[in-house]
Amino acid sequence: xxxxxxxxxxxxxxxxxxxxxxxxxxxxxxxxxxxxxxxxxxxxxxxxxxxxxxxxxxxxxxxxxxxxxxxxxxxxxxxxxxxxxxxxxxxxxxxxxxxxxxxxxxxxxxxxxxxxxxxxxxxxxxxxxxxxxxxxxxxxxxxxxxxxxxxxxxxxxxxxxxxxxxxxxxxxxxxxxxxxxxxxxxxxxxxxxxxxxxxxxxxxxxxxxxxxxxxxxxxxxxxxxxxxxxxxxxxxxxxxxxxxxxxxxxxxxxxxxxxxxxxxxxxxxxxxxxxxxxxxxxxxxxxxxxxxxxxx
Amino acid sequence: xxxxxxxxxxxxxxxxxxxxxxxxxxxxxxxxxxxxxxxxxxxxxxxxxxxxxxxxxxxxxxxxxxxxxxxxxxxxxxxxxxxxxxxxxxxxxxxxxxxxxxxxxxxxxxxxxxxxxxxxxxxxxxxxxxxxxxxxxxxxxxxxxxxxxxxxxxxxxxxxxxxxxxxxxxxxxxxxxxxxxxxxxxxxxxxxxxxxxxxxxxxxxxxxxxxxxxxxxxxxxxxxxxxxxxxxxxxxxxxxxxxxxxxxxxxxxxxxxxxxxxxxxxxxxxxxxxxxxxxxxxxxxxxxxxxxxxxxxxxxxxxxxxxxxxxxxxxxxxxxxxxxxxxxxxxxxxxxxxxxxxxxxxxxxxxxxxxxxxxxxxxxxxxxxxxxxxxxxxxxxxxxxxxxxxxxxxxxxxxxxxxxxxxxxxxxxxxxxxxxxxxxx
Numbered sequence: 001x002x003x004x005x006x007x008x009x010x011x012x013x014x015x016x017x018x019x020x021x022x023x024x025x026x027x028x029x030x031x032x033x034x035x036x037x038x039x040x041x042x043x044x045x046x047x048x049x050x051x052x053x054x055x056x057x058x059x060x061x062x063x064x065x066x067x068x069x070x071x072x073x074x075x076x077x078x079x080x081x082x083x084x085x086x087x088x089x090x091x092x093x094x095x096x097x098x099x100x101x102x103x104x105x106x107x108x109x110x111x112x113x114x115x116x117x118x119x120x121x122x123x124x125x126x127x128x129x130x131x132x133x134x135x136x137x138x139x140x141x142x143x144x145x146x147x148x149x150x151x152x153x154x155x156x157x158x159x160x161x162x163x164x165x166x167x168x169x170x171x172x173x174x175x176x177x178x179x180x181x182x183x184x185x186x187x188x189x190x191x192x193x194x195x196x197x198x199x200x201x202x203x204x205x206x207x208x209x210x211x212x213x214x215x216x217x218x219x220x221x222x223x224x225x226x227x228x229x230x231x232x233x234x235x236x237x238x239x240x241x242x243x244x245x246x247x248x249x250x251x252x253x254x255x256x257x258x259x260x261x262x263x264x265x266x267x268x269x270x271x272x273x274x275x276x277x278x279x280x281x282x283x284x285x286x287x288x289x290x291x292x293x294x295x296x
Numbered sequence: 297x298x299x300x301x302x303x304x305x306x307x308x309x310x311x312x313x314x315x316x317x318x319x320x321x322x323x324x325x326x327x328x329x330x331x332x333x334x335x336x337x338x339x340x341x342x343x344x345x346x347x348x349x350x351x352x353x354x355x356x357x358x359x360x361x362x363x364x365x366x367x368x369x370x371x372x373x374x375x376x377x378x379x380x381x382x383x384x385x386x387x388x389x390x391x392x393x394x395x396x397x398x399x400x401x402x403x404x405x406x407x408x409x410x411x412x413x414x415x416x417x418x419x420x421x422x423x424x425x426x427x428x429x430x431x432x433x434x435x436x437x438x439x440x441x442x443x444x445x446x447x448x449x450x451x452x453x454x455x456x457x458x459x460x461x462x463x464x465x466x467x468x469x470x471x472x473x474x475x476x477x478x479x480x481x482x483x484x485x486x487x488x489x490x491x492x493x494x495x496x497x498x499x500x501x502x503x504x505x506x507x508x509x510x511x512x513x514x515x516x517x518x519x520x521x522x523x524x525x526x527x528x529x530x531x532x533x534x535x536x537x538x539x540x541x542x543x544x545x546x547x548x549x550x551x552x553x554x555x556x557x558x559x560x561x562x563x564x565x566x567x568x569x570x571x572x573x574x575x576x577x578x579x580x581x582x583x584x585x586x587x588x589x590x591x592x593x594x595x596x597x598x599x600x601x602x603x604x605x606x607x608x609x610x611x612x613x614x615x616x617x618x619x620x621x622x623x624x625x626x627x628x629x630x631x632x633x634x635x636x637x638x639x640x641x642x643x644x645x646x647x648x649x650x651x652x653x654x655x656x657x658x659x660x661x662x663x664x665x666x667x668x669x670x671x672x673x674x675x676x677x678x679x680x681x682x683x684x685x686x687x688x689x690x691x692x693x694x695x696x697x698x699x700x701x702x703x704x705x706x707x708x709x710x711x712x713x714x715x716x717x718x719x720x721x
Contacts, residue, residue, distance in 0.1 A: 003390040008592075016533045132381045133382075162703070
């Protein structure tokens, strides 16, 4: 059996377990390739029935327009329910405080909006597209990850996960994060997208864009980032390896405009895809800290 | 190794899961670092990060072990706390490593990592030979029925690459493992630090004619690792679209635990025992002829039977064991000891039920592998033989025959924590 088919079967099994073990699950959707693949697997898991849970987008308000257009197209095309929750609302309510300065980002504030939404909507399981190969704190994450009533992750006290027996039992007020594509690597995701011919936002493919350089990385010129006087904005041929908040997602110079070219480029690349994410560069344990607080 | 990615080559890649076991300081992290590094799974930014960290700690070499220490406490204390999963690939296979800490108190982690593994890598320090922990690792590999065991005799550079050291350790290991249920055991002399026989053949050990570790990992025959004889399909979820065009559609979604089902097969649904015939096997928009482990799919039956989550579809003529009183080997995963007579929630395939611990028959002394009939307390990391009584009959196979239908977990009903891993005898 081909490795992609085995990963696909495993992920579908996990998504079906979620629907069987939880009363009110939701799937977190960012518009990035991992959540697109995860949602595609969910459609396979229940076909010909509709996906029996909503997609939830935590919108920082700092998205690339291409991501939002793609999201709305996919939702219309497949007839799934979409819930959008806005970080701006959390800021307006005083639940979150906007960062200031040149490196200001709403990436971290998403956690507040996410946890508030989980509580408000009584979501007992939020599926996410996190992968264990992304980052070292994620390497120790379970498929079924328990969160206490504060939404926190306790990395040193995780439930052992044996065979294919997933324990989703919990007390009132607690919830789970489930990561159906835990065992996929960046390369697996790309190969699967190619094998299944899955549609993606245009940002992943090479295009011309106004960018500037900061700390050795390229960022898109957007109204959400305050530029320093020394930063030169210029048009370059770029694409994105990951798609997140526009303030912390780095672009790479690339001419890859087909899936085949992207796969060749990924195979030859010498940095991890999260290497282009300013949010992980804040400290050695940046991801671990955010995950403990309840980040994706 | 260069990985030229062609557009179709990856379609022939297989998946192999392995676990690594070793005691403190026998070079397990270095070996994993070596495999990741030589297969180019370590990226430049990761390498730079650990180079920085090694210098900061004042270490002489780049400490590849830092790659595998994911949590802050682990880096600070230089220990590994939890199972970590690592990924690399070669043109032939994708590999998933369940990297488990080897200390005595971490039996529970090794059991976790072993539960899904095709192969176990057991590390032995050539200077120390077979020690108690080696025997414990071999026992767990046998208990969890890991199909392939590769004993890596490491640090050969520190014993002048001598063949008699290797031969002696191999012989000693076999003295123990001959009493265990291990069927495919290989021995490789390596130096993880220098790379001998890991990916590249050693120039220092001409007396060794066998494969390198990477060659073995790429070529182990794993197609037989799943039970291919007994078709078992635990029903996970019933698909009923409630759409006009699929008005009468009723499909049973799940993942084949073992064996193969084909359209037209006569089947029996447990626990009712009613029989029917497979009318169709759907996966997404495809109508398939067959479904084999470990594929997920949706099965449609000719007859309208009462089938729901927790049922199991098996061949009409093939029996499955049934009973409420079950003997099993248990590995205890919680610091709160098992309570004889205590009640626990139980998960087995897609079934949720409860059980009571009726009897502890014996505890296994994990160092001597003797059965202890005097001390029957089962605490954290203990392994014992127990009898449970379930609230309703289970339909199961022995773990020896089927790792999916023969395994179960016990859950503390007060805390909801998974406390026991059971293998049905």
